[in-house]
Amino acid sequence: MKLSCVVIDDEPSGITMVEDLIGQTPGTELRSSFDNAFDALNYFHNHGPVDVVFSDISMPFINGIEAAKLLEVHCKFLIFITAHRDYGPESYEVNADGYLLKPLMRVKFTELVNSLLEKKNKSRLLYMQKDCLLIKGALKNNYVNILTRDILYIKALANYIQVILTAETKTTHMGLIDMERALNGNHAFLKINRSTIIAVDKIDRIDGYYVVMKDEERFTVGRQFKPAFNEFLSQRTINK
Structure with a gap:
C-alpha cells in the first residue's frame, strides 16, 4: 500500500x-x-x-x-x-x-x-466489518455508519462516491476502489461497470445486460464486467 x-x-x-x-x-x-x-x-x-x-x-x-x-x-x-x-x-x-x-x-x-x-x-x-461500513462524512474527522443490508448500490461520481440506501443517500470523498476493498469477499455486492457496485439482493430485474434495481434505477453492465456478471447469473439462476 x-x-x-x-x-x-x-x-x-x-x-x-x-x-x-x-x-x-x-x-x-x-x-x-x-x-x-x-x-x-x-x-x-x-x-x-x-x-x-x-x-x-x-x-x-x-x-x-x-x-x-x-x-x-x-x-x-x-x-x-x-x-x-x-x-x-x-x-x-x-x-x-x-x-x-x-x-x-x-x-x-x-x-x-x-x-x-x-x-x-x-x-x-473501519471498513472491514461484515455488516456495516464506516465512511467519512462531509467534515474532517466525521464518520457515518452504514448498515450493508440497507445499501441499494454505490456510484462513483467525479471525485466522490454516493452510497444509495433504501431510505437516503450518503456522499463521501473516497475512490470506488477503496469501497471495493472494503467489500472484498462480500458476495452480497457485485461491481457491474467501472463506476457502479450493486447489492445483488436489491435487483428487481435483469434485461440482457441491463440491471434494474428496486428503486427503478437502471445500469448497464460494462464490457469487461460481463464475464463475472454471466458467472453470477449462472450461479443464481434456477431454471437455466
Whole structure:
C-alpha cells in the first residue's frame, strides 16, 4: 500500500525538493505537481482525490492557508511545507495533518510518511466489518455508519462516491476502489461497470445486460464486467 501524493509550490526548487523525497521514500508515489492551488483543484476534479497533498503556504493569488478548505476535501492528509516558522498556529487552525519546515530533512519527511501510513492502515480497518461500513462524512474527522443490508448500490461520481440506501443517500470523498476493498469477499455486492457496485439482493430485474434495481434505477453492465456478471447469473439462476 502506498500514499498517492500531489505537490503544490510556486517555486520550481520547492517542487523538486519534495518530488525527490517522495521518490526516495518507500510507501509514497507522486501523482502530479503544480505551481498553484487552482491547477491542483482542476486536477482533482478530473482525476479524483489522493492520499496526501504537500502544499507550500506562501504562494501568490491564494496561499496554502486560504486554499486549505478547498484542498482538504480532495485528500486524506494535508501537509504544509514552508520556510516560515510563524505559520504553525494557522496551519493547525485549518486542521492540517502536518507541518514541515524548509529545507526539508529526509529523516523528518520519512517519519511523517510513516505516521500517515499508519493512520491510513487504521482508517481502512473501519471498513472491514461484515455488516456495516464506516465512511467519512462531509467534515474532517466525521464518520457515518452504514448498515450493508440497507445499501441499494454505490456510484462513483467525479471525485466522490454516493452510497444509495433504501431510505437516503450518503456522499463521501473516497475512490470506488477503496469501497471495493472494503467489500472484498462480500458476495452480497457485485461491481457491474467501472463506476457502479450493486447489492445483488436489491435487483428487481435483469434485461440482457441491463440491471434494474428496486428503486427503478437502471445500469448497464460494462464490457469487461460481463464475464463475472454471466458467472453470477449462472450461479443464481434456477431454471437455466
